[in-house]
Amino acid sequence: MKHIWIEILFWVAFAIVFYTYIGYGIVLFIMVKVKELFFKTVTDNLQKETVLPEVTLFITAFNEEDVVAEKMSNTLALDYPADLLKIVWVTDGSTDQTNNILKDRWNEQVTVLFDPQRKGKTAAINRGMQFINTPIVIFTDANTMINKEAITEIVNAFNNPKVGCVAGEKRIFNNVVSDAASGGEGLYWKYESTLKALDSRLYSAVGAAGELFAIRKELFETMPEDTLLDDFVLSMQIAMKGSTIEYCSEAYAIENGSADMHEEEKRKVRIAAGGLQSIWRLRPLLNPFKYGILNFQYVSHRVLRWSVTPLFLFMLLPLNIVLVYTSNSLFYLIILVLQLLFYVLGYWGYYLSTKQIKNKILFVPYYFLFMNINVIKGFNYLRKKNKGVGTWEKAKRA
Numbered sequence: 001m002k003h004i005w006i007e008i009l010f011w012v013a014f015a016i017v018f019y020t021y022i023g024y025g026i027v028l029f030i031m032v033k034v035k036e037l038f039f040k041t042v043t044d045n046l047q048k049e050t051v052l053p054e055v056t057l058f059i060t061a062f063n064e065e066d067v068v069a070e071k072m073s074n075t076l077a078l079d080y081p082a083d084l085l086k087i088v089w090v091t092d093g094s095t096d097q098t099n100n101i102l103k104d105r106w107n108e109q110v111t112v113l114f115d116p117q118r119k120g121k122t123a124a125i126n127r128g129m130q131f132i133n134t135p136i137v138i139f140t141d142a143n144t145m146i147n148k149e150a151i152t153e154i155v156n157a158f159n160n161p162k163v164g165c166v167a168g169e170k171r172i173f174n175n176v177v178s179d180a181a182s183g184g185e186g187l188y189w190k191y192e193s194t195l196k197a198l199d200s201r202l203y204s205a206v207g208a209a210g211e212l213f214a215i216r217k218e219l220f221e222t223m224p225e226d227t228l229l230d231d232f233v234l235s236m237q238i239a240m241k242g243s244t245i246e247y248c249s250e251a252y253a254i255e256n257g258s259a260d261m262h263e264e265e266k267r268k269v270r271i272a273a274g275g276l277q278s279i280w281r282l283r284p285l286l287n288p289f290k291y292g293i294l295n296f297q298y299v300s301h302r303v304l305r306w307s308v309t310p311l312f313l314f315m316l317l318p319l320n321i322v323l324v325y326t327s328n329s330l331f332y333l334i335i336l337v338l339q340l341l342f343y344v345l346g347y348w349g350y351y352l353s354t355k356q357i358k359n360k361i362l363f364v365p366y367y368f369l370f371m372n373i374n375v376i377k378g379f380n381y382l383r384k385k386n387k388g389v390g391t392w393e394k395a396k397r398a
Contacts (some may be wrong), residue, residue, distance in 0.1 A: 003326045010319040020309040024300040028198045030338075035202060053158075054134040055151060056086040060124045064142040064272035065096040072106055080151040087111065089142075090128035093118020110172075121210075123225040125234075138214040139231070143255055146212055150251035154214045157246045162245025164219045165235045167205045168212030169193055169252040187364065188371070193249065195301060200247035203293045206246060206301045208235040212253035219243060224281070228274030232302075236282055239294060261353055265298050265374060272378025275306030310372040317343070343369070 057075060075087060083201075087110040091098050094114065102112050113128050137152060140146060150168060155290070157166045170189050199205045210231035219238045227233050235245050279286075279302075286303070288295040317339050323332045342365050349366025 003323075005317060006322055006326070010316065010323060013315050013319065016304065016309055017316065019300070020304045020352070023196070025195060026194065028202060028279055028300075032198050032201045039331070052081060052084055052155060053136055054084045054086065054138040055080070055138055055155065056088055056132050056134045057151075058088050058090070058125075058128060058132065058137050058139045059142055060090045060092075060121050060128070060139075061098055061142040062092065062118065062121075063094050063096040063098060064091075065098045065101060067143045068098055068101045069105075072102075072110075076180065077148060078146070078151050080147045080155075086132075086134055088113060088128060088132065090114075090124045092124040092127070096110055102130065108395075109327070113174035122223050122227040122230040125230055126222045126225065129220055129222075132217060135217055136153045136214055137217050137220070138212070139210060140212050140253060141210060142253070144253040145255070146253045147251065150212065153248055153250040157248050157251075158214075160246065162244050163246045164216050164238040164241065165208060165245040166214045166251070167196065167200075167235065167245055167247050169215075169247075169249045170172070170211045171252050171254045173254050173256050188367065196247045197249060199297050199301060200245070203226075203238055203297065204244035204364070205247040205292060206236070206245070206294075206297050207232040209253075211255060211270075212251060213291045216243075225256050227277070227281075229278050232274070233278055233281065235300070236285065240282070240285055240291070265370070265377075268371060268374035269288050269377045269381050272306060272375040273382040274378075275302065275375075279303055279306060306353075306378075307377060310375040313372050314376075327342045346370075 022294050057078075059071070061068075076082075078085065087106075089098075089102055089110055090113045091102075099112055099114050100111055111131075115124075115127065115132060125139075136155065136158060138151065146168070152166065154166045157163055170193070172189055196205045213231060213235060215234065215238060219241060220234070221237050223230060223233055223237075232344045239245055285291055285295060285298055287353075291298070317336075320332060320336045320339055323329065324336050345362055346365035346369040349362035349364075349368075352362060353366065
């Protein structure tokens with residue numbers, strides 16, 4: 001009898017892991033194709049606005065003196081009328097030369113909102129948004145560069161009145177010596193971008209990345225200052241109001257990968273903790289009767305990854321070992337060998353990363369296992385996190 005329950009638990013765990021990382025993408029692809037076969041998309045009938053709106057480029061920064069010049073050069077090169085583009089830097093707590101550089105070189109072109117107290121990014125957004133009066137606000141990070149056409153593409157996406165948020169694409173710069181951190185992160189974001197595009201085509205993207213996203217100002221809602229994933233919570237709050245999040249791959253932000261796997265670990269643990277925090281704070285969204293297709297996308301794309309799937313993933317190996325010894329099945333022995341091989345390849349990828357040896361194939365199992373381990377670490381991070389404090393140690397970029 002015990003053997004039967006262990007077998008059931010094994011296959012339940014396997015099904016959830018498979019669905020989370022592969023199955024949902026397949027189901028999503030099929031649903032999108034069926035929808036587009038029978039229903040004409042709204043965007044086919046939209047016309048571009050002849051009168052462009054005023055927009056605000058909203059940049060939160062903490063001690064970014066090393067990238068201010070590059071960011072401003074990138075911003076001033078954007079293909080959008082200068083008189084319609086407001087540039088706002090919110091620099092809460094900065095103790096370096098960020099504010100002085102901005103005021104000395106671009107005083108006439110930017111607004112700097114500085115508060116000497118550092119409360120974290122979410123608090124900075126809440127405070128800064130009180131001074132914004134343009135209908136569209138575009139959020140971007142100081143250390144990310146965006147393409148020339150980004151603002152125009154985002155504004156065009158808002159021609160659909162149903163759209164309340166536009167999520168740009170995040171791209172990781174990989175040079176020829178990219179390591180497991182930048183290489184793994186780059187592959188992950190290519191996979192994520194594909195899912196986001198399909199989500200958007202079905203109904204709505206599930207969240208936005210803080211490197212580049214935009215909202216209608218009227219839909220902004222303040223967040224608790226200890227919010228770890230401000231971009232995700234803000235965008236999903238908008239989706240919960242009935243608007244959609246449009247994914248726009250033609251507007252993209254490029255940044256370097258993490259300096260190394262230690263820095264990437266800090267980032268991943270914080271994101272995992274923020275995901276768990278978000279699940280609790282957005283818990284009304286778990287109601288399928290109220291949110292329908294958005295609930296399906298949210299649970300499939302985010303909730304499973306940030307909660308039970310990593311636990312089930314690491315349960316598969318011990319359950320498999322028990323089944324091999326209790327069932328004497330060749331089938332389970334083969335699965336066990338494949339699992340062990342995957343872990344060996346993951347460890348091999350880890351070993352090569354410590355030696356700064358590049359191998360994209362081995363980075364895949366390594367980064368996959370690394371990512372799921374850090375989700376589990378996120379439980380502990382969230383437990384230790386001081387309530388009401390939204391600051392964290394920033395991961396260093398390559």
